[in-house]
Structures are given as structure tokens and as C-alpha cells.
Amino acid sequence: MxxxxxxxxxxxxxxxxxxxxxxxxxxxxxxxxxxxxxxxxxxxxxxxxxxxxxxxxxxxxxxxxxxxxxxxxxxxxxxxxxxxxxxxxxxxxxxxxxxxxxxxxxxxxxxxxxxxxxxxxxxxxxxxxxxxxxxxxxxxxxxxxxxxxxxxxxxELSFEQLYQIYMAKNVLNKFRQDHGYKEGTYIKEWNGKEDNVVMFEIIERMSSFSGDELYISLKETYTKLA
Structure with missing residues (x-):
């Protein structure tokens, strides 16, 4: 279940x-x-x-x-x-x-x-x-x-890994939409790294996964690009 x-x-x-x-x-x-x-x-x-x-x-x-x-x-x-x-x-x-x-x-x-x-x-x-x-x-x-x-x-992608990465990608997709993805103004490459890569680096630093914490960290990192 x-x-x-x-x-x-x-x-x-x-x-x-x-x-x-x-x-x-x-x-x-x-x-x-x-x-x-x-x-x-x-x-x-x-x-x-x-x-x-x-x-x-x-x-x-x-x-x-x-x-x-x-x-x-x-x-x-x-x-x-x-x-x-x-x-x-x-x-x-x-x-x-x-x-x-x-x-x-x-x-x-x-x-x-x-x-x-x-x-x-x-x-x-x-x-x-x-x-x-x-x-x-x-x-x-x-x-x-x-x-x-x-x-x-x-x-070798387990169901547990699929769930965690999905949840993280969902946060990233929401972040992209909130920051101009549909309008074409979103910056996908962050200091030479694709936002996907940056997202995984942030997750690796977390003691436990939190969607809210991930969104905040993405926003802090993205703001520095501007």
C-alpha cells in the first residue's frame, strides 16, 4: 500500500x-x-x-x-x-x-x-x-x-529513488514556471551548470529532503545569477 x-x-x-x-x-x-x-x-x-x-x-x-x-x-x-x-x-x-x-x-x-x-x-x-x-x-x-x-x-533506478527525484524535479519545474520558463526568460544554465545539476548538488547537502528547503535554495542561487 x-x-x-x-x-x-x-x-x-x-x-x-x-x-x-x-x-x-x-x-x-x-x-x-x-x-x-x-x-x-x-x-x-x-x-x-x-x-x-x-x-x-x-x-x-x-x-x-x-x-x-x-x-x-x-x-x-x-x-x-x-x-x-x-x-x-x-x-x-x-x-x-x-x-x-x-x-x-x-x-x-x-x-x-x-x-x-x-x-x-x-x-x-x-x-x-x-x-x-x-x-x-x-x-x-x-x-x-x-x-x-x-x-x-x-x-538501477529504484522506486524510492524515482519518488525522491520526481519530488525534486517537481519543485524545479515549479521554480522554472515561477521564473519565466514559459515566457522564455528563464536562465537554464547557472554559472556553467544546468539547473538540474545544481538541484542535485543542493539535495546532496541536505540532511533530509525538503521540497520547501529545495525551492528556497534554488531561489537564493538563481538570484545571485542576476
Whole structure:
């Protein structure tokens, strides 16, 4: 039940974030400005960025290492869109039940010591499901979410880590919106570091995670840029 409770927390936060960024009627598939919302396309594009964190290219950087930290960050971004897709098509309680079921069904999988290409193929399987443009039924959402959690296992991203990073990213996303992200005035690079990196550095200094404390620290650091 703890897993479902955490998923319910994240669904509620995502609903609030979507309303703030896209308007109260975001579940209609359009923003307040009339722009079409396609959560599955978002998942596809984020998965492509995730795959580029791997040294999959045969023609350059053949000895490069996988940027697994970025893989995990991209997975958390994908989770934002998966939560949103769930909320667009189901009630919060229904979505929580389906996402929890998909997570619990993934617990008996053993995925370790996989080659780079096999790992990439697992991520591509998630992308392939997101490219399907059929109705978002119970079975479809379960299959897509199961593929997501398989990708998390490949990246050694636990549910607890997913929850903490999601909560932190939610704070960062709110901070971005409060400071001109939608208007294009927000500065994403802070003294040579992307705001994501700065956020993780702040979290590492915390004795225990606090969303309010993170927001205050982000604001203090951002103010110094000006």
C-alpha cells in the first residue's frame, strides 16, 4: 500500500503542475493557449534523449561510458509524462491502481549485467509502445508502464529513488514556471551548470529532503545569477 500511496502523491502533484503550466482544462488534450498536448510523443522524445546517454554509436566515441546519471534523470522526466497520460485518461484512483499494478508486476524481473545494446533495446521497447496511437485502455497503460519500470531496472533506478527525484524535479519545474520558463526568460544554465545539476548538488547537502528547503535554495542561487 505504501507504493500506491507514493504514486497517489505523485499523481496529485502532477495534476497540479499540469494545471499550472497548461491550464485547468489540460485533460482535453490542449493547453490554455490551444496548443495540442501529446504525452506519448513526449515519452518518445525523452526516450530518444535517454538512449543518447549510451555509447551506442559505432562511428564515434566507441570507448565512451554510459552517462547513467542522465539516463535516470530522463526516466524521471518520462515518468512525469506517463503520470500525465494516466491522469488524462483515468481518474486519479484508477490511475494509481494501474500504475501500482504495473510496478508490482515488474518486481520479479532480473535485469543485470546487460550489454549496452541490450539495454538500449529495452528502452526502445518502451518507445515502441509509446508510438502506438491506439486508445489508452487499461491494458495499454499497464503494458507501457511495465516497459517503463523495466527501463528503470536496467538503469538501477529504484522506486524510492524515482519518488525522491520526481519530488525534486517537481519543485524545479515549479521554480522554472515561477521564473519565466514559459515566457522564455528563464536562465537554464547557472554559472556553467544546468539547473538540474545544481538541484542535485543542493539535495546532496541536505540532511533530509525538503521540497520547501529545495525551492528556497534554488531561489537564493538563481538570484545571485542576476
Amino acid at each position: 505504501q507504493n500506491k500511496s507514493s504514486i497517489q502523491d505523485m499523481l496529485a502533484m502532477q495534476a497540479a503542475l499540469n494545471e499550472m503550466t497548461n491550464g485547468a482544462d489540460w485533460r482535453s488534450g490542449k493547453t490554455a493557449l490551444g496548443k495540442v498536448i501529446d504525452w506519448r510523443r513526449c515519452i518518445v522524445m525523452e526516450t530518444a534523449e535517454l538512449i543518447d546517454s549510451y555509447p551506442w554509436k559505432h562511428w564515434k566515441s566507441v570507448d565512451a561510458k554510459t552517462d547513467m546519471e542522465n539516463v535516470r534523470v530522463e526516466l524521471v522526466d518520462i515518468w512525469h509524462f506517463l503520470l500525465s497520460l494516466s491522469l488524462e485518461n483515468f481518474s486519479e484512483n484508477e490511475a494509481a491502481d494501474l500504475l501500482t499494478k504495473a510496478y508490482e508486476s515488474s518486481l520479479d524481473q532480473e535485469l543485470s549485467d546487460l550489454s549496452v545494446i541490450v539495454q538500449v533495446e529495452i528502452h526502445e521497447a518502451m518507445m515502441a509502445k509509446a508510438l502506438i496511437k491506439s486508445s489508452v485502455t487499461d491494458s495499454y497503460l499497464l503494458a507501457l508502464t511495465a516497459a517503463f519500470f523495466k527501463s528503470c531496472q536496467v538503469a
